Amino acid sequence: MILNAVLPWVMGLFVAALALAAWRLFKGPGLPDRILALDTLYINALALLVLVGMQQDSKLYFEVALLIGLLGFIGTVVLSKFVLRGDIVE
Amino acid sequence: MNDLPVIAELLIAALLIIGALFSLVGSWGLARLSDFYLRLHGPSKATTLGVGCVLAGSALYFGLTGTASLHEALIAVFLFLTAPVSAHLLIKAALWLQPGRRPEPPPGGRRAPPP
Numbered sequence: 630m631i632l633n634a635v636l637p638w639v640m641g642l643f644v645a646a647l648a649l650a651a652w653r654l655f656k657g658p659g660l661p662d663r664i665l666a667l668d669t670l671y672i673n674a675l676a677l678l679v680l681v682g683m684q685q686d687s688k689l690y691f692e693v694a695l696l697i698g699l700l701g702f703i704g705t706v707v708l709s710k711f712v713l714r715g716d717i718v719e
Numbered sequence: 720m721n722d723l724p725v726i727a728e729l730l731i732a733a734l735l736i737i738g739a740l741f742s743l744v745g746s747w748g749l750a751r752l753s754d755f756y757l758r759l760h761g762p763s764k765a766t767t768l769g770v771g772c773v774l775a776g777s778a779l780y781f782g783l784t785g786t787a788s789l790h791e792a793l794i795a796v797f798l799f800l801t802a803p804v805s806a807h808l809l810i811k812a813a814l815w816l817q818p819g820r821r822p823e824p825p826p827g828g829r830r831a832p833p834p
Contacts, residue, residue, distance in 0.1 A: 631725070632780070635732040639773075642739035646746035646766075653750050653758075661755055661813040668805055669749055669762040672798065673742060676770045679777050679791075680735070688781065691790035698794055702801040709808035713815050 636684050643677045664708045671701030727783050731776045738772030741765050755813050756820075763806040771795055 647670060654666035675694045682690030711717055723731075748761025778791035814821050 631728040631732050632723075635735060639735045639739045642743050646739075646743045649743075649746040649750040650762075659755060659813070660816065661809050662758065664812070665755075665759060665762060665809055666749065668809075669746055669766055672762070672766050672770055673746065675794070675798075676738070676742060676773045679773055679794075683777055683780055686784075688786060688788065688790070691788075691794070695790065695794050695797070698797055698801075702797075702805060705805040706808060709805070709812045712812035713808075 632683075636680060640677060640680050640684075643673055643680065647673050647677070660712055664705060664712070667708070668701065668705045671697055671704075675701075723780075723783055727779070731780050734772050734776035734779065738769040738776065740769070741772065742769030745769060756810070759806055759809060763802055767798060767802045770798060774798075 650666050650669040650673060654663055654670065657663045657666055675697050678690045678694045678697065682688065682694075707717055742765070745761040745765030745767075748765065749758050752758045752761070774791045774795045778787075781787060781791070
């Protein structure tokens with residue numbers, strides 16, 4: 630009962646967090662700001678997927694969340710290395 | 720959704736709300752603060768704690784409804800390990816783009832290697 634009432638509000642808060650990160654992604658003055666905004670976006674999307682899994686009572690979303698976590702971390706590392714070295718594979 | 724005791728539902732709901740508020744504060748800091756080195760604090764600390772709270776609530780929910788697993792713990796450990804690494808790489812990239820922002824080494828200490 631309580632969870633059914635609370636879950637939409639929690640998801641709305643996460644969507645607001647996603648919107649703020651997307652605003653920084655579009656506005657951000659520098660390249661590191663945009664990489665940081667992408668990092669925040671994938672972490673918040675992962676939490677939102679976990680919440681959707683709770684709402685639908687399905688464990689299918691954990692694999693998706695784990696995959697998003699892995700690929701998002703690899704993306705952040707690759708973009709930072711590209712800024713640092715000008716190349717990804719040295 | 721399955722039926723849970725009221726205490727358990729209250730605990731899970733509190734964890735979810737605290738996690739969402741921390742995550743929102745992290746993103747608000749990312750959008751609001753003035754400098755990149757200040758903006759890095761929000762997502763690397765507050766958002767990680769918020770997502771950790773949400774994962775703890777999810778683990779409690781699925782553990783109490785009978786289908787406990789290690790997925791949430793796996794995601795949480797992975798996030799808590801990778802957040803400092805990505806923050807360090809982002810700081811290095813920002814210092815590479817603005818070399819004037821590199822602070823002076825402490826007196827008497829070992830000099831930092833040139834980038």
